[in-house]
Amino acid sequence: MNARYVGIDIGGTGIKAGLCDTSGALLAVHEVATPPQRGVVDVLDAIAHAAKTAAGETWDDVAGIGLGMAGFLDIPKGIVRFSANFPQWIDVPIGAQIAHRTNKPVLVNNDANVAVLGEAWSGAGKGYDHVVLFTLGTGVGGGIIAHGRLVEGAHGMAGELGHIVVRHEHGALCGCGQYGCVETIASATGIVRLVREAIAQGAHTTLREVTAKAVFAATDDALCARVIAEVTDALAQAMAAIAVVVNPQRLIVGGGVSLAGDALLEPLREAFARKTPAAVREGVDIVPAMLGTTAGVIGAAGLHVHGRA
Ligand SMILES: [Zn+2]
Known part of the structure; x- marks a missing residue:
């Protein structure tokens, strides 16, 4: 039998289902809007329906469904404790509910973990068993694959790479309650903050609008160059910290921030080389993600191949 897996990316605005084969190739995608009231039953019904629609005629070949979403999850039990996208949900047993609606085994994991799994299975980490992903968006997310398997930790909190502390003095307050996390510097929010603070202290800039994208595009702006150096230094420091742990x-x-391409990656590689012992540095490449917004559905499907045993 040609086994198939369905992965579902459950977001506040859309529910995206993808059908994958055993190699991680994405065969079909079906996306629907998240039911506007975001009530439990409506969303669960929409998820089950999206899974069946993505699989179409191959539904009988589907060996498992994976769900990925942001929030505080009990991963082993498949329970959503709390999710900012679904404020009414408290302790929803989403895994059991979708299994009941579909009659398929269901695995659940958070959005950052399924993204790294997608990239490792089918994207920029394909063919490698030891892969780390940093996702630079509004915050900084992350995930770790070691020995070909997702590292979840005792309570599913492993791979919270955005909260590696990189500034021990004068660090900015992070959403997690700590100071100086890499998320406070290398996220889109952190980059904008650095520019705004410098302007408030009298720094001159040619920027017309302060966005992460504009900062990386400004080639002749001394303030932007300084901010890029600070961002890549902080990110390289976090990368060095995780690299010496998982090699x-x-x-x-x-x-989104990674779309800056070489303007980000080149100084990042240089900073990483300065901060990492040679034996760890050699044999690791810093590369851009390949899958974009499909990493979530592919990785969710991959939970049945690379996730919890
Ligand atoms: Zn933090």
Whole structure:
């Protein structure tokens, strides 16, 4: 039998279902809007329906469904404790509910973990067993694949790479309650903050609008150059910290900020080389993510191949 897996990316605005084969190739995608009231039953019904629609005629070949979503999850039990996208949900047993509606085994994981799994299975980490992903968006997310398997930790909190502390003095307050996390610097929010603070202190800039994208595009702006140096220094420091722990083959950079491409990656590689012992540095490449917004559905499907045993 040609087994198939369905992965579902459950977001506040859309529910995206993808059908994958055993190699991680994405065969079909079906996306629907998240039911506007975001009530439990409506969303669960929409998820089950999206899974069946994505699989179409191959539904009988589907060996499992994976769900990925942001929030505080009990991963082993498949329970959503709390999710900012679904404020009414408290302790929803989403895994059991979708299994009941579909009669398929269901695995659940958070959005950052399924993204790294997608990249490792089918994207920039394909063919490697030791892969770390940093997702640079509004915040900084992350995930770790070691020995070909997702590292979840005792309570599913492993891979919270955005909260590696990189500034021990004068660090900014992070959403997690700590100071100086890499998320406070290398996220889109952090980059904008750095520019705004410098302007408030009298720094001159040619920027017309302060966005992460504009900062990386400004080639002749001394303030932007300084901010880029600070961002890549902080991110390289976090990468060095995780690299000496898990000795990865690929450090993948995804998320909206990563669209800056070489303007981000080149100084990042230089800073990483300065901060990492040679024996760890050699054999690891810093590369851009490849899958974009499909990493979530592919990785969710991959939970049945690379996730919890
Ligand atoms: Zn933090």
